[in-house]
Each structure stands twice: as C-alpha cells, then as structure tokens.
Amino acid sequence: MQRPRLNPLVEFLPAFVPFVGPEAQERARGRPFAARLGANESVFGPSPKAVAAMEAAAAGNWMYADPESYELRCAIAQFHGVGVDNVVIGEGIDGLLGLTVKLAAEPGSVIVSSDGTYPTFNFHVAAGGGRLVRVPYRDDRQDLEVLLAAAVREDAHILYVATPDNPMGSMAPSAELKQLIARLPDGVLLCLDEAYCDTAPPKDLLPIDVTNPQVLRLRTFSKAYGLAGARVGYALGEAALIRQFEKIRNHYGINRVGQIGALVAIEDQAYLAEVVRQIARARARIGRIALDQGLAPIISGANFVTIDCGGDGTFAKGVLDGLIARDVFVRMPSVAPLNRCIRVSCGRDEDLAVFAAALPVALAEARG
C-alpha cells in the first residue's frame, strides 16, 4: 500500500505522552476523582473578575483573538517593568518550550536538563531531535554547579532550569542562579522555567533583567493565577531574542477567552496575593498531614508539596495507587531517586481532608 513519507525524526520517536490526564484516568476507573490534586492546578480558581470577563467574552468567541496579544503583552510588560517587545505569549509554557527548542537547537544539539524534571521539556527536545544530557538532582534540588559543567563540557545549546522546580518544589536560590548566569558560556541559552514562581518567596527569585540575550524567563497563568485551562504562558527576554519567536510561533494560537481572562487576572494582584496566602496555608497543611504519618515533606516554593514516602519507587507507587483507588488524583516523579516521593497539589480544606483520610489507608496497604 502506498503511504506518505514521514520525517524519520518523528517516525522513530517513541509514542511518549508526557502526562495522562485525570479525565483519561476517570474514564478508565469508571468514576470521578473526589480530590483533584495531581496536576498542580489551582483549585482556588482564577480571579472572580477574570471569570466574569471570560463569561462576558464567550459570545464574542466568533472573533479571533488579537494575534499580537498586544493588550496582554502591555499589561505583562508593565507588571514586570519591561518593554512590550520583551514579551511573547504562547500556548502555555509547554508551547513556548517547543518554540524555544526549535529556535535555539538543531537536530543533534545538546540540551542539558536535570534527571526527573518537567518531562514535557524532554518531549519537545526529542521531537526536535536534540540530544538530552541529564544531570542528577542533589539533595532533591537541581545541581546548578554540575548542570553548568555539563553545559560547558557538552557545548550545549540550551540549559534548562526550573525554579521552583517541578516535581520537587525546591528552589534554585537566586544567588546561585546569578552565579550560573555570570558563568554561562557563549552560545548557551538558559531557559529558566518559572511556572511556579508566583508562590515562591520573592527573595528567592531572580530580578527581571531583559538585557541578557542568554536568559529566557518562562511564566504562566496556569498555576497561581488559576487559569490552567486558558493555555496562556509568556516568555520574558531580550527584545532581539523575543523577536525571533515571531518567525515560528502560531500567530493565531492563543484563544480569545483565555487572552481576556489572563489580562484581567494579571491586573487583579489583590486576588493573586490572597490565593498565594491560601496556597501557603495548604502547603503547611499538606506538610502536617505527611508528618502525621511519619513521612517527610520537601520544602516547596510551588503550589504543591512533594512527600518523601520513605521507601523506593515501588513503595511510592503503591501509595500513589492506594490514593487513586480512594479517588485522590495525585502524581509522582518518574525517575529515581525522586520517585520515592508522591506529589500533592495545594487544595482547599475539603480537598486536603479527602487526601488526609486516604493517606493512612494507602500507606498501610503499601506497607502490607
């Protein structure tokens, strides 16, 4: 039979899907989850002003969104004290990661990341034919020293660092990041994924500096802003670098309702501050729930807490399965030694009560 020719780069990729969604799990289980704490969404929801704006925008969804996202870029630029030319909008950080790989790497280019961090980045590296060099975590943190050494040794095109990190929630301290940036070799792009930065201690965040073309900062409305469904992320960087995205991005990729929701959300910082307080409270409560069971929560700057279950990956998977069987949607890291942990998103009191009730049973089962 005749067939189209496929790009061998794609044809021979494994059919790897970064995450199975909770909906697919619910379909397989035949019943819904009682607590949705696995995807680091914000169950606290977006700003009520953003909800109202999105409701009002629904009837206008016959119009394409402004392909330049001009008003949104202006609001983001103003918020960060940068120029509108320092901002590009993408379909979530995921979309921007794909573009970044396309922009700064070729097939065969080395891209350095940490072993166990955000798998969607690896997905984009594979699809772009990049060669991923992974460095182990040290003490549940990304090892900046070894990451930099690998980037130098391998003549890397991209160095990926996330802070707060996913899946551990740990921070790359701003002082160490500054040193890393000062020592970046020529030709390397530091892709700094700050999806979770809105819930981190501000002192731990690097000041925004859009003069350095080697540093790209990625942010999103999916986490603390509570707009995961809107698919709106952005990159901050030097104007000439940001301009390159115009050549490859899907200009009409941003949806109108999400664009409008994000604009209102970033302008409602009072609501964001309140959600950040609730997330901090939830982090503390998840920590207590873990400690009550003799487990060790890892200090998190993100909107989730990763809990060391005290065994190996098989044991943690047993705990995870027990939680899922009790209708608690959570996830776990996929790579050792991180996979001794489970990862629990911040939730409302009622969500965490479901988790707190299920955890001891899941633990007992996994131990028995």
Place this chain on the structure above:
Amino acid sequence: MQRPRLNPLVEFLPAFVPFVGPEAQERARGRPFAARLGANESVFGPSPKAVAAMEAAAAGNWMYADPESYELRCAIAQFHGVGVDNVVIGEGIDGLLGLTVKLAAEPGSVIVSSDGTYPTFNFHVAAGGGRLVRVPYRDDRQDLEVLLAAAVREDAHILYVATPDNPMGSMAPSAELKQLIARLPDGVLLCLDEAYCDTAPPKDLLPIDVTNPQVLRLRTFSKAYGLAGARVGYALGEAALIRQFEKIRNHYGINRVGQIGALVAIEDQAYLAEVVRQIARARARIGRIALDQGLAPIISGANFVTIDCGGDGTFAKGVLDGLIARDVFVRMPSVAPLNRCIRVSCGRDEDLAVFAAALPVALAEARG
C-alpha cells in the same frame, strides 16, 4: 557580547507574519472598524448553546482541558462516521498545518501548493525548512492537474489543496479530487484543507474515507461554527497516520473553554444549518453589491466572496484602502493575478450595509 546560538533555519527566516490582525490596524488607525469582514470569521456567532456552555465553563478554567480531547473526538468521530482514532484535535487548522509539515517533511523536502493560497501554510513550510513549489491558479481555481504534475516531478512530500479555496472561495470539484487521489504517487501526503467546507454545496465535497493514509482532511470550528476565538481544529485520517501526531503535538495546547464550546457546537447541527443559510444569503448579497458596481463576484463555496475589482493589484489595493478608511475591515489576496480582487466575509445585513455604502466611494477614489 555573548549570545545564544540560534537554529540557522530560524535565524535566517524572514520575519514574515501571515496576517496583521484587525486589532493592530485599529490601534494604528486610532479607531475601531464599523464592519469586521476581513478575517472570514462568522459574525453570526456560535450556537447559543455553545455560548451558554462556554459561559458556564469559565469558572472551571482553573482545570486543564482533557489533553486527549476525548469527548470532543468522540463527537467528531460520530458526526463523520469514523473511529475516534481517526481524529486529532489541534490549535486551529494553523496548528495542525505546522504539525503536518513537521510530520511529513524534512528540511529540503518539496511541498507543492498554489501560488496565492493560504499564506499561513507557507509560513509553516518556511519554518520547517521545506522548499515550497507553487503552481499558478487557473481561472481562479487551483489547478489540480498541474499541482499533481508538480508533485510527481518534484518528488514532493506534501501536496496542499484547499477546498473551498482561500482566498478565492472556489471549489476543487469532488470528481477531480477523486482522480487526483487515485493518481497520487507513493510517498506524497495530500493535505486537504477544508476549513470552509461547512458552507460548500455538499455534492462538491469528497466523502470521508479514513482508509487512505495519503489523505489528511483538515477542518475547523473557526468558520461556519463561529468559534474562531476558540482555536479548535481537527484532522481526519487513517489511524496510523493520526497516531503520529501524538509524538509531536502540544498535548496541553487546547483550551478548556474552546474544547467545551466545540463539543456543544458540533452537537447543534440545527443551528449550523441556520447559519449556513444566512451565510448563503450574505454571499448572494455581497454578489449583488459587487454587480451593482460593475464588479465581478467569484462563485464561492466559503463564508466569504472574493470580488474581481476589474483592474490590477494596485487598483484593488486602492479599493481596499478606501474601504478600510471607511471603517470596513476587508482583506485581499497578496499574489498576482489573484490580487486584482478584494475578499469580503459574509456578515449580517447591518455589516453588509456598511460595506455597500463604502464600496462605491472607495471605487470612485481608486479610479480617480
């Protein structure tokens, strides 16, 4: 100064933007358009049931959409009488075109298209390093015979055909398409862009056949369904071909509100039928408005009518500028000889009244 290395394929691309949005034009003009008839949106709007569903979904936008778009794919599959594995969802047809180029072409691969057709496709070909071979239109229609000959001669990886075509609105008759498909050489993928098919005479459409791996059908909720802002398109094809998209698509690229809106919209075929009637009425009215001015409308199966202004590209550009100066947002083809035309989207009576009033003045100016 140190800089990141860029992929030369991207670095040396021209900073070409397929379309400037009406919002950018409004910002430059300092005032809004009175009639938005330039982007082939459906000013008739989406199904009221879809609007209600999107309004109801706004508060739930803290959740990611189902990355498998399972319910939407089931509804689309049922509507077309195919399997759910024959359907992949993308961020509009634009997003799917980018993925199709990535999937079926490599840098240097030849991709055959028509000179003057949908420029976003060319944008994706350029970004993928493909070599675009363009065939002229014949009698304002894509020339299937010459397109096929070019695909054979050039050993093309992809052959792009749109029906109804944009920017002319003309159809590739189903009988001719059938012949084309029967004669496709091995190794070629026919990328059949059917963005405008919902408003075309059903007899002119090719029956759905998902057994042929060489034919990919692209459809969208952006046109007749009135959901351009939702960014939801889909591809229909052989299951093994569709499965390849899983390796490269942005799994979390679809927004939740749009996904829900599209699901309700495809289930409200009564509303779609009513809109299609209104679009047909508007096509006829645009035709009369053109004829009243001595201009020749081109028979259209799409939700727009392209009007031959009777001169060259400079003259048509003059007419276009006159319309824009009178607050009528319309567009025109960019390539000769198509650029002797302007393209007017179907609108409500009040939108077309604005156009009808502005056209004689714009024509007089362009002539004078």
